[in-house]
Amino acid sequence: MKISKANAPHYIWADQCDGWHLVQQPELSVIHERMPPHTAEVRHYHEQARQLFFVLTGTAELEVDGELHTLGPQEGCEVPPGVPHQMKNVSSGDVEFLVVSHPQTRGDRVEAPPLAEPKRD
Template sequence: MITSKQNAEHYIWGDQCDGWHLLKQQDLSIIHERMPAHTAETRHSHEKSQQYFFVLEGTATIEIAGESFELKTHEGIHVKPNTPHQMYNRSSGDIQFLVISEPTTRGDRFPA
């Protein structure tokens, strides 16, 4: 089945951020997310899940284990399990990115 933002399960998180479940399985999750300007997610970690963040549009800032990285369009970064991290949009426009998690982060998200 072909999936897109138009037919994927949608949810709102944080401060008016959007997520679309492109693939929602226990062993693998792919989410397309949108963050408006000047928003951030809550710092957290996952015990089991590793994640890969890939920017589709805009410039994102991600803090991983205390180190800050700026990701531009078509750049990505890997986050290993048990690693505190937090995504920010410090820009004046929306950012869009993919979050690929293996296994899913459902039930595996802890404040850091």
């Protein structure tokens, strides 16, 4: 079946960010997400899931285990299981990106304490 943002299951997170489930299987999750300017997810980690964050449009900051990565269009970063991370949009425009998780993250998320100052890459 053909999938797109137009027909994928949609949800809202952090009050104003969008997610569309492109693939939602126990062994694999692919989500297209949109973060408006100056939004961030809560810093967390996954006990089992390995993730890939891949930016489609805009510029995002992804903190991974204390190191801050600036990701522009067509750039991504892999996050292994057990590693704290936080996606942020500190820009003045929307950021759209893919989050690919193996296995899916349902019931696998653990909140992590915030960092005072991450290292920049």
